[in-house]
Each structure stands twice: as C-alpha cells, then as structure tokens.
Amino acid sequence: MSFNGALAVCQSGFEGLLAREMGGLGLQGASSGPGWVLAGPAPEPVPGSALEGLRRAAFPHAVLESPAPVAGESVNALAQGVLDLFAGGLRGERIESPWPCVFAGSQDAAGLGRRAASVEAAFLGLLKRKLGRVAKLATPEKPRVGPARGLFVWFTDFGRAQVARTAHMNGPCRMADDEEAPSRSYLKVEESYAIIGAEPRPGESVCDLGAAPGGWSYSAAKRGASVVAVDNGPMKGGALGHPLIDHRRADAFRFSPGRSASYDWLFCDMLEDPRRVLQAIVRPWLEGAWCRRFVVNLKFGRVDPIALLAELRSPESPFATRADGVRIVHLYHDREEFTVTGTVR
Ligand SMILES: C[S@@+](CC[C@H](N)C(=O)[O-])C[C@H]1O[C@@H](n2cnc3c(N)ncnc32)[C@H](O)[C@@H]1O
Structure with a gap:
C-alpha cells in the first residue's frame, strides 16, 4: 500500500510525543510546528497499517491524508493555490451533499487563525465564481469522529498550508462549559x-x-x-x-x-x-x-x-x-x- 503522507494535528506542546508515537508506527516526521507533525510521502516502505494506526493513535486530534502543500505571499495567492488543488482534485467527482470546508492553524501561532479565516473567505469567493453549486454546499462543520471527505486546509505558517481532501477526525474537540460545573475536568x-x-x-x-x-x-x-x-x-x-x-x-x-x-x-x-x-x-x-x-x-x-x-x-x-x-x-x-x-x- 503506498503512503502519500499525512499531517497529524495535536494539542500544541505535544508535537514531540506525537512524533514519537508516529515513529512507533513507522512514520518519520518530516517537519513539525506548534500543534502538528507532517510525515511526507515515504522514500522507504511504510508499514501498510501505519495510516490505520495513526487514525487510532492517542495524540492526533485529526489526520489529514495525502496532503499537498500550497504556498503564497498574499491571501489571494494562497486562496488561488487552494482552489487549484481543490478543483484539480475533483476529477469528475460530483458533489451533491454538504461537504466540510475547514481552514485552521495552530491557535498558538500568532495570527494564524485569522490568516486561515481570511484565506477561507477568499477561497469561497473564488469557488463561488468557478463552481457556484459546489460552493453553496460548503459547510464549516466538520464531523466529530471518523472519516470525512471535503476540504481541509491546515496553516503551518503565514505563507504555507497543507491541503487535503480526506481527513480522519479522532474525536478531540473543544467543549462548551457549564457555569454550574464545579471543575474544568x-x-x-x-x-x-x-x-x-x-x-x-x-x-x-x-x-x-x-x-x-x-x-x-x-x-x-x-x-x-x-x-x-x-x-x-x-x-x-x-x-x-x-x-x-x-x-x-x-x-x-x-x-x-x-x-x-x-x-x-x-x-x-x-x-x-x-x-x-x-x-x-x-x-x-x-x-x-x-x-x-x-x-x-x-x-x-x-x-x-x-x-x-x-x-x-x-x-x-x-x-x-x-x-x-x-x-x-x-x-x-x-x-x-x-x-x-x-x-x-
Ligand atoms: C482531577 S481530580 C478529579 C476531578 C473530577 N473528575 C471532577 O470532574 O471534578 C482527582 C481527584 O482524585 C482524588 N483521589 C486521589 N486518590 C484517591 C483515592 N485513593 N480515593 C479517592 N479519591 C482519590 C482526589 O481527591 C481528587 O479529588
């Protein structure tokens, strides 16, 4: 089974442990930053079970599968890059139902969340012009647990992101507090x-x-x-x-x-x-x-x-x-x- 790379997203500060867990699955982290580890397409064989293992691993909150890099100096350049990858990857696929359109980046890296939101808005504008019907079905809701097909864009820094059509949500998610609850536990x-x-x-x-x-x-x-x-x-x-x-x-x-x-x-x-x-x-x-x-x-x-x-x-x-x-x-x-x-x- 070929391995086309994976970007694992984790809680910020736990990348070292995530990389060690990935190493145990036979996946070497090619690069990492606050809240993510990227295992690139492997030059040497990767165990067939590695991707399945990553979907069930402890530290990843989500796994973006077969991601492709996009780079750009401006919001518009990044949005165009994402659009090219998205439209190019459709290859005749018909999108008839709502699909998750998720742009994110580590909360710890200054301004990355805002950058992701700006590129998302620009991307949706471009998509509306190119594929209006598909754009209408985009939703920011991502499934809580399990596999998902849509568009997943993770910003690794201000001018670079990884773009995937398929992701696996391992379950972690920020929850709403209750003022009666006696502890954050x-x-x-x-x-x-x-x-x-x-x-x-x-x-x-x-x-x-x-x-x-x-x-x-x-x-x-x-x-x-x-x-x-x-x-x-x-x-x-x-x-x-x-x-x-x-x-x-x-x-x-x-x-x-x-x-x-x-x-x-x-x-x-x-x-x-x-x-x-x-x-x-x-x-x-x-x-x-x-x-x-x-x-x-x-x-x-x-x-x-x-x-x-x-x-x-x-x-x-x-x-x-x-x-x-x-x-x-x-x-x-x-x-x-x-x-x-x-x-x-
Ligand atoms: C992290 S707190 C639990 C928080 C709790 N789940 C909540 O939601 O509020 C850990 C608790 O373990 C309790 N604990 C530690 N050892 C214990 C033991 N041997 N028997 C009972 N409770 C113990 C402590 O008293 C402490 O209240």
Missing part, C-alpha cells in the same frame, strides 16, 4: 461521550472514582443518571447536594460495588500513579464486569507516556483482554493525561 468527560458513542441516560447508574469536586458526577447527574461519587474531597458547585449524587467519603482503591452490583458506567479520574490505577482499579472493575462502559483518565506527568501507551495496548492489559472498542485519546481538554474509553466485554 467536567469538559473532559463531556468530550469523551462522542468518542465512546454514548452518554449517561436517565435512570442509568454511574460510579465516579476520584470524583471531587464533582465535574464528572455533575455531567452524569444533569443527564438524569444516578451517581455514587467516591472521594475524600468535597463536592462543589452543581454537584454539591445534587439529589442524584450520593457522595461517599472513601478511598477508591478500597471501594468495590459489592456482591452482584454492577454499574452502567465507571468514571475514574484519580490523581494517582497510572499503573496503580490500571492494576488496582481498572483490572478488577473490568475483570469483575462491575461496569458496562468506562471513561478512565490516566495521568502521565510522572511517567513516560509512550511507554505507558505500550502497556495500555499490550495484549495482557485489561483493556485488551476485557473490553471492546477501546480508545486511548489525548483529549482537547486533557493536560498530561490520557482518557481511555470502552465497553466491557
């Missing part, structure tokens, strides 16, 4: 629902380990689920005194649901060594089938994240032996942590 669990493809429903049960101050518990309770929230720390904000949240001041390592009890969801977001959480929480919960679905956040600030990823993915890991549909993702709202989601087998 709330955003992580909200972000994880689209990745697991489900969210807590009215009447479901949730066990939230390391729950305080209650962002994840609040997220489940506001959807009508009943939560057992385990943490010695206090609940705050919308989680404090919530009728659907039963706060138990206890050590989560000693907490088990008791005979025959089982929860619809295990939430776990404990400030603890990730290997200890894996062995002392994840393993018994998954082996005992004490939950149906799980969202587990593992902190990698004090360990090598790439080595941890290898352990989480190893055939002996409880995620491998006891769960399906497992995704290990560095979320938009994650810091030095992964969020693991899946369904117990």
Whole structure:
C-alpha cells in the first residue's frame, strides 16, 4: 500500500510525543510546528497499517491524508493555490451533499487563525465564481469522529498550508462549559461521550472514582443518571447536594460495588500513579464486569507516556483482554493525561 503522507494535528506542546508515537508506527516526521507533525510521502516502505494506526493513535486530534502543500505571499495567492488543488482534485467527482470546508492553524501561532479565516473567505469567493453549486454546499462543520471527505486546509505558517481532501477526525474537540460545573475536568468527560458513542441516560447508574469536586458526577447527574461519587474531597458547585449524587467519603482503591452490583458506567479520574490505577482499579472493575462502559483518565506527568501507551495496548492489559472498542485519546481538554474509553466485554 503506498503512503502519500499525512499531517497529524495535536494539542500544541505535544508535537514531540506525537512524533514519537508516529515513529512507533513507522512514520518519520518530516517537519513539525506548534500543534502538528507532517510525515511526507515515504522514500522507504511504510508499514501498510501505519495510516490505520495513526487514525487510532492517542495524540492526533485529526489526520489529514495525502496532503499537498500550497504556498503564497498574499491571501489571494494562497486562496488561488487552494482552489487549484481543490478543483484539480475533483476529477469528475460530483458533489451533491454538504461537504466540510475547514481552514485552521495552530491557535498558538500568532495570527494564524485569522490568516486561515481570511484565506477561507477568499477561497469561497473564488469557488463561488468557478463552481457556484459546489460552493453553496460548503459547510464549516466538520464531523466529530471518523472519516470525512471535503476540504481541509491546515496553516503551518503565514505563507504555507497543507491541503487535503480526506481527513480522519479522532474525536478531540473543544467543549462548551457549564457555569454550574464545579471543575474544568467536567469538559473532559463531556468530550469523551462522542468518542465512546454514548452518554449517561436517565435512570442509568454511574460510579465516579476520584470524583471531587464533582465535574464528572455533575455531567452524569444533569443527564438524569444516578451517581455514587467516591472521594475524600468535597463536592462543589452543581454537584454539591445534587439529589442524584450520593457522595461517599472513601478511598477508591478500597471501594468495590459489592456482591452482584454492577454499574452502567465507571468514571475514574484519580490523581494517582497510572499503573496503580490500571492494576488496582481498572483490572478488577473490568475483570469483575462491575461496569458496562468506562471513561478512565490516566495521568502521565510522572511517567513516560509512550511507554505507558505500550502497556495500555499490550495484549495482557485489561483493556485488551476485557473490553471492546477501546480508545486511548489525548483529549482537547486533557493536560498530561490520557482518557481511555470502552465497553466491557
Ligand atoms: C482531577 S481530580 C478529579 C476531578 C473530577 N473528575 C471532577 O470532574 O471534578 C482527582 C481527584 O482524585 C482524588 N483521589 C486521589 N486518590 C484517591 C483515592 N485513593 N480515593 C479517592 N479519591 C482519590 C482526589 O481527591 C481528587 O479529588
């Protein structure tokens, strides 16, 4: 299988880890910048599974496949370059339904977002004149998870961008805050629902380990689920005194649901060594089938994240032996942590 290059987009500051993860898949980063790593078309053979691996890797938020470079000094030159690539790549393809038209660049690089917006406006103007019907179907909405066909333009600097027709969205996405939510951690669990493809429903049960101050518990309770929230720390904000949240001041390592009890969801977001959480929480919960679905956040600030990823993915890991549909993702709202989601087998 030929490999025509890929641009992986990640959270700014994590390019080094993304490049290492790509290296493990046999993809060498040809260049990188804040929030992106580009693996060019390979001179030497790339494993056939590399692109599929990248679509399921932890650090990429999105993967632009077979990207082509465009360069220009001015907004108009860049817009014309993008148009030439887009129109040239249609090759008789008929576009009959709305298609994602996404122009972006690292938020960290000064003015790149504005540059992307200006080029997008100029591009849409040119497209309207050349292919009015296709232009009308352009939408800035990109699919949240999975493959997408449209136009994806990522600015690597002021005068250069990578342009792709196909992208894979790995799931991370900025979420809207809720003023009742007691912590910013709330955003992580909200972000994880689209990745697991489900969210807590009215009447479901949730066990939230390391729950305080209650962002994840609040997220489940506001959807009508009943939560057992385990943490010695206090609940705050919308989680404090919530009728659907039963706060138990206890050590989560000693907490088990008791005979025959089982929860619809295990939430776990404990400030603890990730290997200890894996062995002392994840393993018994998954082996005992004490939950149906799980969202587990593992902190990698004090360990090598790439080595941890290898352990989480190893055939002996409880995620491998006891769960399906497992995704290990560095979320938009994650810091030095992964969020693991899946369904117990
Ligand atoms: C990052 S905070 C959790 C934030 C929470 N998910 C939220 O949305 O507000 C980590 C929590 O883990 C708790 N924790 C650490 N070790 C614990 C243990 N052994 N048992 C219970 N909670 C623990 C801490 O008390 C702390 O409240």
